[in-house]
Amino acid sequence: MSSRPDTPALPAFLRIHQYAGLKPGPRLLVTAAVHGNEVCGVAAIQRVMAELDSGALQLRGGTLSFIPIVNPLAHQLGRREGDRNLNRNLRPPVVPQDFEDRIAGPLCRWLADHEVLLDLHSFQGQGKPFAMLGPRNNRGELEPFAHEQAEGLLAACVGTERIVEGWLSTYALGLQRRAERAGDGSRRATLQQDPHYGVGTTEYMRSRGGYGITLECGQHADPEAPEFAYKAILRVLVLLGMVDAEVVAPRPASAPELLQLYEVVDREHEGDRFERAWASFDPVIKGQRIGTRHDGTPVLAPADGRIVFPAVNAQPGSEWFYLARASTRQLG
Incomplete structure (x- = not known):
């Protein structure tokens, strides 16, 4: 694939950091910048890694992995996507067609190698942080799942006032209608009519037997978003027993509002x-x-x-x- 006029060279690798505890425990993956202009999670991950490296934060056990910049091309360009939305139609490609396909191969391997995912995002409009979690336990064809309780606790621990469920089942309804309309023949239109199009990081994680949440940490430029993402990482580590409980204040006592996309x-x-x-x-x-x-x-x-x-x-x-x-x- 040739380089673009607006960037000197295509990124050639993903930077992945891993901390292996000396005692057994969960395998947690924390990701950020799946969309390149959503950078609060990048700063939060760097802060946690600095504390681990200095000894200010001690890993009690388990395996903790970070991918601070999942989409380096989009991040380099300062925009949401490189060639396309990486957080849709995520699966190992048979024949890579674009930069996001090339990212999908190693990213899917790392997702499959972990049990729990915390995926850090931000959003364009104004608003407060919220979490998105997956389906209830089921054996259906769309998104079979068996970790409803663990994923619910994960979503509840991060400190948001609002939690949203129902992403993939709702998106499937849109796909049915979209399939009835003729596309323009572009790759974007073809992907948007693919039944797999609603699958992103957390959906792929669940398909491999794990669980995880998407955490929207605030508006892109909100100066509080990196702090929220940082505390969320620590709260998840505490929940999983990977660090001592004293490292972060517990989440607010009030129960979050729970909404269902339909x-x-x-x-x-x-x-x-x-x-x-x-x-x-x-x-x-x-x-x-x-x-x-x-x-x-x-x-x-x-x-x-x-x-x-x-x-x-x-x-x-x-x-x-x-x-x-x-x-x-x-x-x-």
Whole structure:
């Protein structure tokens, strides 16, 4: 693959750091910059590694691995993606087609070699940190899973006020509708119609027998986001018994709000527009106009709930926004 005019050379490796405790314990992988412009986790990982290296933080046991910059091309360019979204359609490629395919090979091997994943992200709009966890225990075809309790405890420990479930099952509904529309023949359109497209780091981790959460640590430029990510890493290490409990304050005592995604709506045309500047978790009521299609058709909320991940600049054919409602799930 040839180099691009906006970068001197393609990154040739992933930098991976590993600390092997002298006593048995869990195998934890902490990742950041899966999207290259989401850098709070990079700073948090570097801070934890500095404390481990200096002896200020002692690993009691287990194996702790860090990949501070999962997508070095996107990070180098200062944007979300290199050639495409690495956190979609994640699997070892048969024949690599782009830079993210080349990352996927070693990344999937490292995911499969660990039991627990903490994947650190940030988001574009304003808002507070939140965690995303996977399905409840099931033997279904979409995302069979057997670690509901452990993953729920993981999500509850990091200190967010809000936890969201239901990503892959909701995305599958969107895929069904997307498959009925003709794409433009581009690789992006082909990937977006692939049934595997909703699979990212945590989904792949679960497919290999592990569990993990996506932690959205705040807005991209929020100066508090690196501190939140840092404390989250320590809280996970405490939860897993890998460091002493005294290294970080416990999470707030109040229970987090738990929401379930249930619908995804694609942007179909560049003329599709939102009714107003939505932020994630803004409330909506049944029948409220969320946006308008390019031909004037209103896009209405089907029920009371919250709007999640509104993407005002979404590409036509990709996710425009999600809808969520209160969940009845118990986190253990």
